[in-house]
Amino acid sequence: MNNRITCSGALFYTLDTNRFLFLHRAQGKRNNLWGLVGGTNEGAETPFEGLKREIEEEIGFLPAIKKTLPLESFISPDSRFYFHTY
Numbered sequence: 001m002n003n004r005i006t007c008s009g010a011l012f013y014t015l016d017t018n019r020f021l022f023l024h025r026a027q028g029k030r031n032n033l034w035g036l037v038g039g040t041n042e043g044a045e046t047p048f049e050g051l052k053r054e055i056e057e058e059i060g061f062l063p064a065i066k067k068t069l070p071l072e073s074f075i076s077p078d079s080r081f082y083f084h085t086y
Contacts, residue, residue: 001073003079004079004082005040005080005082006040006041006050006082006083006084007038007039007041007050007082007083007084008036008038008039008041008046008047008050008051008054008079008083008084008085008086009035009036009037009038009051009070009083009084009085009086010037010038010051010086011036011086012037012084013078021037021059022034022035023035023037023058023059024026024040025035036085037054037055037058037059038051038054038055039057039058047082047084048068048084048086051080051084051086068086069086070084070085070086071085072084072085073085
């Protein structure tokens, strides 16, 4: 049984407005915090597949992505939690 939790988040920068996108979390355990677009992968999704799904769920559409840079991969000390930042 795989008990590993894999999450992905994206730091968006738009060329049209020269701004970054952060989401304001208004509900749940992260209430009233600002953060990246992203979330937990489902099933056998790769980190980037899960991220694309989360982007569409959270902002309502999947924008044209011009460039993707893997910024960081964090692995918890017990190797049960992975977080990929793009």
